[in-house]
């Protein structure tokens with residue numbers, strides 16, 4: 318089973334939920350898909366993780382063979398090739414590695430070379446296999462690294478994906494193929510606004526979903542009213558609690574010190590399993 322933990326915006330406690338859920342339910346593959354700012358390794362103090370480079374095939378032009386005909390640039394939907402007056406230039410950072418320019422070149426002047434775009438890491442901790450990735454600084458596309466960490470999903474095991482924040486491409490890449498999405502929000506008007514955008518995305522993708530309210534007690538009832546109106550299960554409320562906040566600020570997942578929450582996360586997992 319694949320459960321993605323997402324939220325419409327950052328700072329809602331999404332990683333806290335993913336990590337505490339994983340620690341509560343036993344053997345789990347915990348995969349941090351926020352490759353621009355992975356927080357799972359920090360929250361679990363992961364050490365000694367094994368690195369694996371992620372490469373993308375990128376076109377390289379043989380200027381000796383190139384006749385400057387322009388067919389490659391005409392083909393490229395991403396404007397990643399410029400045919401100038403004296404040479405043809407590839408812009409690797411905006412290339413999507415589709416290989417099309419190589420196919421259309423009449424002179425066979427283009428070949429591909431691998432370019433490192435990031436690194437993924439794998440580590441073991443108690444019952445968890447933890448995977449996270451880091452996008453190389455300056456690279457604009459997170460999706461290839463997200464695709465790479467998702468190769469560590471094990472089909473017949475429990476996989477929990479910590480999604481990047483927001484509702485853009487990296488989130489779609491993360492939650493695509495998930496069996497269930499847990500949406501984490503805060504009970505405030507801002508939380509409701511971002512939650513409603515995230516709900517639109519998961520409904521568009523047709524993925525079953527439920528809501529966890531984090532810092533319950535700080536705002537109003539609008540998120541609960543919204544969930545009732547939209548028929549979205551409210552899976553759990555995590556109170557705005559000084560102990561939880563202090564543990565978080567000390568880098569300690571709260572189920573380690575507050576074991577009563579382990580049972581609540583186990584119940585939540587059972588509820589999800591029954592819903593599928």
Ligand code: SF4
Pocket residue numbers: 376392393394395396397398407411412413414415416417418419
């Ligand atoms: S591989 Fe695809 S995206 Fe990259 S430069 Fe060629 S046509 Fe453009």
Ligand code: SF4
Pocket residue numbers: 378382383384385386387388389390400405421422423424425426427
């Ligand atoms: S298609 Fe080939 S020959 Fe034509 S401009 Fe591009 S690289 Fe040069």
